[in-house]
Amino acid sequence: MAFRDFREFIEALDKTRDVVHIKQEVDWDLEVGAIGRRAYEMQAPAVLFEKIKDYPEGFRIFGGSLGTFRRVAIAMGLDPETPVKGLYAEYERRINQPIKPVIVEDGPCKQNIIVGDDVDLYSLPTPYIHEGDGGRYIGTWAFEVTQDPDTRWNNWGMYRFMIHNKRLIVGWPRYSSHLGMMLHGKYVPQKRLMPIALVLGADPLCHMVATAPLQINADEADYAGGLRQEPVELVKCETSDLLVPANSEIVIEGEIYPDRTAQEGPFAEYPGYRMEGAKNGVLWRVKAITYRNSPIFTMISLGVPPDDSSIAASLTAALAMKRRLIKHDIPITEVYVPPYGVTHIAVVGVKSGGNNVAKQIKDVLTARRADVNKIMVVDDDVDPFDFDQVIHAFATKCHPTRGIFCEEVEAPRGNALTPCYTAQERRAYRGAIALFDCTWPPERNKMNEVPVKNSFDIMFPKELKEKVLANWETFGFKENK
Amino acid sequence: MKKEYLTFIPDIKDLIENQEVKLTIKDLTPGPRKYDARIVKAILSSSPTRLPDGDVLWVRSWTGVLYPQPWAIKIIGGAGEIEVGLPHGETLRAGK
Numbered sequence: 001m002a003f004r005d006f007r008e009f010i011e012a013l014d015k016t017r018d019v020v021h022i023k024q025e026v027d028w029d030l031e032v033g034a035i036g037r038r039a040y041e042m043q044a045p046a047v048l049f050e051k052i053k054d055y056p057e058g059f060r061i062f063g064g065s066l067g068t069f070r071r072v073a074i075a076m077g078l079d080p081e082t083p084v085k086g087l088y089a090e091y092e093r094r095i096n097q098p099i100k101p102v103i104v105e106d107g108p109c110k111q112n113i114i115v116g117d118d119v120d121l122y123s124l125p126t127p128y129i130h131e132g133d134g135g136r137y138i139g140t141w142a143f144e145v146t147q148d149p150d151t152r153w154n155n156w157g158m159y160r161f162m163i164h165n166k167r168l169i170v171g172w173p174r175y176s177s178h179l180g181m182m183l184h185g186k187y188v189p190q191k192r193l194m195p196i197a198l199v200l201g202a203d204p205l206c207h208m209v210a211t212a213p214l215q216i217n218a219d220e221a222d223y224a225g226g227l228r229q230e231p232v233e234l235v236k237c238e239t240s241d242l243l244v245p246a247n248s249e250i251v252i253e254g255e256i257y258p259d260r261t262a263q264e265g266p267f268a269e270y271p272g273y274r275m276e277g278a279k280n281g282v283l284w285r286v287k288a289i290t291y292r293n294s295p296i297f298t299m300i301s302l303g304v305p306p307d308d309s310s311i312a313a314s315l316t317a318a319l320a321m322k323r324r325l326i327k328h329d330i331p332i333t334e335v336y337v338p339p340y341g342v343t344h345i346a347v348v349g350v351k352s353g354g355n356n357v358a359k360q361i362k363d364v365l366t367a368r369r370a371d372v373n374k375i376m377v378v379d380d381d382v383d384p385f386d387f388d389q390v391i392h393a394f395a396t397k398c399h400p401t402r403g404i405f406c407e408e409v410e411a412p413r414g415n416a417l418t419p420c421y422t423a424q425e426r427r428a429y430r431g432a433i434a435l436f437d438c439t440w441p442p443e444r445n446k447m448n449e450v451p452v453k454n455s456f457d458i459m460f461p462k463e464l465k466e467k468v469l470a471n472w473e474t475f476g477f478k479e480n481k
Numbered sequence: 482m483k484k485e486y487l488t489f490i491p492d493i494k495d496l497i498e499n500q501e502v503k504l505t506i507k508d509l510t511p512g513p514r515k516y517d518a519r520i521v522k523a524i525l526s527s528s529p530t531r532l533p534d535g536d537v538l539w540v541r542s543w544t545g546v547l548y549p550q551p552w553a554i555k556i557i558g559g560a561g562e563i564e565v566g567l568p569h570g571e572t573l574r575a576g577k
Binding site for chain 2: 029054055122128131132133134135136163164165166168175180183184188256257258259260261262263265266268274275276277278279280281282283411412416423424427428429
């Protein structure tokens with residue numbers, strides 16, 4: 001049973017003690033960000049800030065929706081103790097069964113409607129999150145809704161946006177993102193204003209799916225329905241035909257300029273570093289703000305993992321990669337994107353390895369965008385989810401000259417948020433990719449050329465292993481991995 | 482009481498002293514409108530004593546690192562709230 005709205009999710013977190021309510025006044029200017037960041041780094045509960053300096057009673061801020069795999073499990077209605085592998089399997093099962101949204105006439109997000117000259121972005125308690133940020137970031141744990149004017153593809157994406165002034169928002173969705181592609185393909189050439197809506201505080205699974213690198217023309221709302229196992233209720237915006245989740249806490253509507261810009265950033269981004277700002281951000285004028293009574297502003301104090309971004313993207317990026325590889329008939333077992341790798345590292349398990357298979361994987365995963373820049377391919381005797389095993393395979397099977405392949409990535413396929421690139425590479429969307437083939441070459445003779453792995457599982461007779469396992473606790477052992 | 486502003490610059494050499502320049506500044510006045518951005522025409526000085534009637538301008542690098550000494554800024558007038566230009570303009574230029 002899906003959560004009807006974000007507030008039901010908070011109630012669920014209350015029941016499992018996965019949220020802290022801070023009732024004393026906190027400052028939107030850095031204090032909220034500092035508490036949120038510290039909570040991630042301590043792997044503490046999520047935080048609901050109930051009293052915000054300079055803002056009316058009832059205006060609240062929430063941080064840390066999906067900052068742990070536990071909270072992802074709760075958001076999916078699963079046992080909070082569900083192991084990561086189990087979350088991956090359930091996410092995969094649900095994402096493969098999309099459910100179309102339903103359109104409703106009204107919804108809680110319309111309880112307050114501010115339009116036109118009455119719009120004042122400073123009426124919302126937008127936090128100034130990290131010292132050194134370029135401004136107050138209104139779009140962190142929020143997602144943007146845009147539409148292709150020709151195909152009517154409705155895209156949800158999670159991109160950073162900050163307040164420029166009371167009516168203007170400027171952000172930096174990557175040039176190669178779906179929003180960037182749509183903007184430069186369909187609106188900029190015609191000098192058309194591009195309608196956009198920014199959604200805060202929807203069902204957390206809507207936010208999660210917005211982080212997923214789904215294929216072009218895929219409506220994320222369908223996949224959010226699949227994840228929720230119930231359709232998402234959508235309602236029309238006040239000033240455009242865009243559709244947004246009706247139970248959202250806050251919706252900000254506007255139009256992106258095709259020929260106007262403003263300075264944006266810098267911002268402490270998802271890889272865990274603050275990188276340079278942009279002279280020419282994506283600028284939009286706000287035409288309406290709608291919100292629930294006593295709205296809850298959802299945010300993320302991004303930084304070193306784990307946090308909502310690295311945890312959510314661990315699933316969404318991995319399963320998107322897996323779908324692509326399966327579509328190309330590559331014999332994979334699993335794909336794991338470890339949160340501490342911030343989607344820049346992926347581990348791909350294969351049934352049968354070798355350079356050719358590894359290179360095929362690299363080509364498929366970097367064809368349109370090389371968001372990942374290090375790919376490790378492991379045999380099926382290695383559990384991709386177990387980094388101890390992955391490092392062992394990397395150390396022992398990856399040949400320093402014949403197992404590592406590096407190549408340049410030409411613009412605009414590079415990931416402009418890759419800290420190890422130069423600022424010039426980032427700005428031009430150039431980069432590089434490294435492939436680590438940690439598999440045995442298939443041409444090696446398994447009888448006399450392939451070393452035999454020395455592990456409990458492989459090196460001992462079945463009957464003996466069963467005896468050892470049966471007596472394990474009798475021997476005095478207590479702890480198992 | 483001097484007002485305080487903040488600006489971000491790709492290179493400290495981009496801040497030209499003692500002549501009219503155009504730059505984006507953020508208002509650091511405490512309150513709910515702190516960090517409001519605007520584009521202004523202004524005279525700058527790296528030494529506040531050389532611009533005694535100026536306000537305080539804190540300077541951060543393009544990655545947000547604060548230069549320890551503030552500059553002085555004398556705002557001559559507004560230069561609009563936004564710039565003419567393409568979104569992702571610098572990426573498009575870098576691509577060429």
